[in-house]
Amino acid sequence: MRKVLLPTLIIIAASLLVIRIFYLQVIDDSFKLKSENNAIKIKYDYPERGYIYDRFGKLLVANQSSYDIMVIPRDIKEDLNVTEFCQLLNITKEDYYKRIEKAKVYSPRLPSVFLSQLNKSEFAAFQEKIRKYEGFYFQKRSLRDYEVDYGANIFGFITQVNERQIAKNPYYNSGDLIGKQGVEESYEEILRGIKGVKYIQKDKYNREIGSYKDGKYDTIAVQGEDITLTIDAELQKYGEELMINKRGGIVALEPKSGEILALVTAPSYDPGILVGRQRSKNYTLLYHDSIAKPLYDRGLLAEYPPGSPFKILTGLVALQEGVIDENFSVSCHHGFSYARGRFMRCHCSGGQLQLHRAIYQSCNSYFATSYMRTINKYTKPAAAVDVWSNHLKTFGLGEFMGYDLPTGKRGKIPTSKTYKRMYPNGGWRSTAIVSNAIGQGEVVMTPIQLANMMATVANQGYYYTPHIIKKIEGKKIDDKFTTKHTTSIDKKYFPPIISGLFDVYNMGTASRLKVEGIDICGKTGTAENYTKINGVRTKLKDHSIFVAFAPKDNPKIAIAIMIENGGFGATIAGPIASLMIEKYLKKKISRTDLETRVLNISLRSEYAKLGGMKEAEAIESTPKDSVLKAKIVTPKTPTPKTEPTKTAVDTTKKN
Template structure:
């Protein structure tokens, strides 16, 4: 019995070995691949990155040649390190750090030691590279900006990090990809396809020529050129108007959802983040934590929307049939909604009887305080009331990501009953508790692009197209259903005309809050806003200078442009935001400026002194 057991054990083990050997020889090619890695070197031929054009075909971004010094750690031979560092114009410490990084990445694969040499440095160094086995020079393509505007829109390219390599096998250490803006959003189109050359090596690790006579070699394919929706002239003008100010300006074409301009101020010259000075320049920009030039205020800054938000409350009230355009409320210079509370003050004369039209163009807080309460208190359950209100507001694209093709963004906030239940776990809230929402102060938050999109929906009388920045790919117009399908609000089209008329009278009526910013011959509909601005300083809630905000579209009928302007610490809406909006509209529609008085004041005006102050205004204790 023992002899049989021994016999069968030997047979069984033999079968296992034979099976494994057959599998390795007939099916498993992993060792062949490993052998090829050792015997074949792959050299990548990097494609030219796709160009970027503005909506009128103006070239914004092209390419320029650059050269990287690469290393394959396994191929290194003894060399004069100090001499090599001198040639590369880097310190020994920098060299040692980059070489150690390359060895950690892979002894067999190439890594960058020095990136983005200039043409002159390349010409000088190329002749000497034969002295340094294991090093070679790789040609790359860097961005060449044909403009000094739109850095936040265009974005920049930079070296990949380990996460990029892990998440996309296309990239290897030292390669470049889009990090922000259009460069990031359309990286897959812009980057092209790398070419490959397979070089056979002998047993001494020397190159002996193309592998199999180059039959597997491929040529690089240039990245696709893209045309974006940005109007370069309007973008440049907007950035000029926003000099010495902080904030964002976003303009949209209502009939398409195409983004015409996205200004974030302060900004920077995109050329600063190209070439070898990129790292030093980036650190300078990143360390400016006060002005934050790298922070895209148009997409990321979440502000209280202020009085422009009253437009949505008016529309929601009409839809819910709790008021009509003729409904009047009395204003006593503001709205006092409960005893021992601070009134929502406004500039109406005491005893004024305001209907919707006047409530809009004079921005009456009492009118909209009462209107908001009627929306919420229509329902017996205040939770149902505020959820119904929130649904109307969200239908304009607020409180959620818009789904645009931009590389970053924030969702803002439209509070609902769940939000307030968290703030008041004992249930101690009612519609009047949230009264600040009536004038766009409260808990509501919106980004400038959301306000611009909201304005486009009003301009279209109840629908909008998802904002987007792509217009053409290789001269072929896009046909993306997401950007060509209208998204409808919860408000019936019939309710928009009285609201639009009120916005029109903001400009045309002598009491209108933007009366002094009107442009002759252009029918503009708009709404100013003065947004209270608080910050916690030394555990004290401190009121800073108000923000200036304005939304507008023009012409009133068949609008071509809708925009939002937000100026941090700009006092009131009519002081900075409304004039800038009027100038942007005239520039786009007429391509000339007749309101030269406004232009002079905006171009020469500055808020730098305000920003330099630690704070202004009086403190409000948190428990007050």
């Protein structure tokens, strides 16, 4: 057996080697193509990116023609008139030499982008004289053409790939465009399409003499796939208008599917300013605006104490753990006294409260008691906190939610480990962490988590992972967006909570926010807001929070609103919730009094305290103008918009 083993291994290895050589030399001659690279010029044909539509088929993002000036450094003639060349392209000599050096670093023999995203007018002037400038040629590309001036945080933008991305993915070459942020990044591979490639034979004088091998290796560009978003464009636009001169986020979901109906962050900007030759300057201005932070998606990234809306979960967990029932009552004297002489203030009307009234009057005393009973049910507080925490995690809290946008935060739901770090010597009890009961303490959530919480309550115990993709042309969306997630709370405990939320609008903290003909269930919230100013912990105006869903029976929308420094929940966030719900369900607004009030509210003076009035003056949170309205660079010659080329697709989708 041993005598046969070695010869067998040698024969097998030799056979594999012969097969591989045969494949490379006879079947696959792409390596031959690469070996002849010095005599071949590669031209790419860039496809159109896929179009983007809203849930009703409204075209949101199309394409427009653009041109890049490409350069092959070694082909540039020494007698090139640099002065004339720079004047033609409206650049400085310093900029010219800087770009040439950058191209040489990439490769003296390979093409790279010298100047990108020229519009038709700019390109026309260069095209007339291009023959004078050997080493330079133009590459036609397709840029985004935004049909709307809102939703920048949803779309993201297109930018040039960097060296790290090129090294990571061989699909991209220097100067190629790639989606960044929003759906442009999440669905890049679907939207980008497939580049076409043409191989051109050159002679010994570097002149083009025709297709290499009669086009044997050439490929045709394949257009990107169209995608349909779950977004209601009109609701998105309206939400951004309501957030003028405010900071915060709005997230609206369809409870039965997890589809994102609106994802608003404020301040925002017109997505069109990140297209064309001025995009880099404009992006730099947006990026360095440390006051307004327009590139920071507050709906997905901002973590806030949830405040009183968290009482919904406190009540559900207490019901599930059997420490309270609907008839359990607490006596409130506008405050809940507990150990060590500390005191939790309460703004309800006081008296003896059961679960129903405790919800619609938002009684701190009731939910603090319920929380402590939950923790005290177990001998060890650490074990109790983990039981409580595990219930909350089944609502998608304290973890990344898995939605199809490239950014997000976990939020925070404390566990026993949290308090072991805070109290290394032990000895802590329910009284030390009771602030969790009312959404303060160590609990923080993002607006999308708050919205998902309300969708789960609306569904009486289940939710679908929030997502922004509704349909991909010719493809199926990810199964995880149609997978039901069920909480650890029995369905029977949701109706009493929902009944209390319904009366928040009838006789509670949102009674002045009712909308005729719509049964809304909601909860106001006011979260304490501390920050450091000049190194000193300073209390600022509270955050205004509101969560809701409607209608009460067969809910069609769940929503969360967070307004930084907005004050009481019913002051700004509550009216916005009512208006957004009515806009979605009725497509019109009857509460014009609320609309007028919200549009006229400006919190710029509050934000001025954070960065100084001079910086705050720059805040211009409008749907049509950038947050850096006075500084944003717009082209001297506006880029002409072209009609969408996919007319057949466009027509059918609009219908």
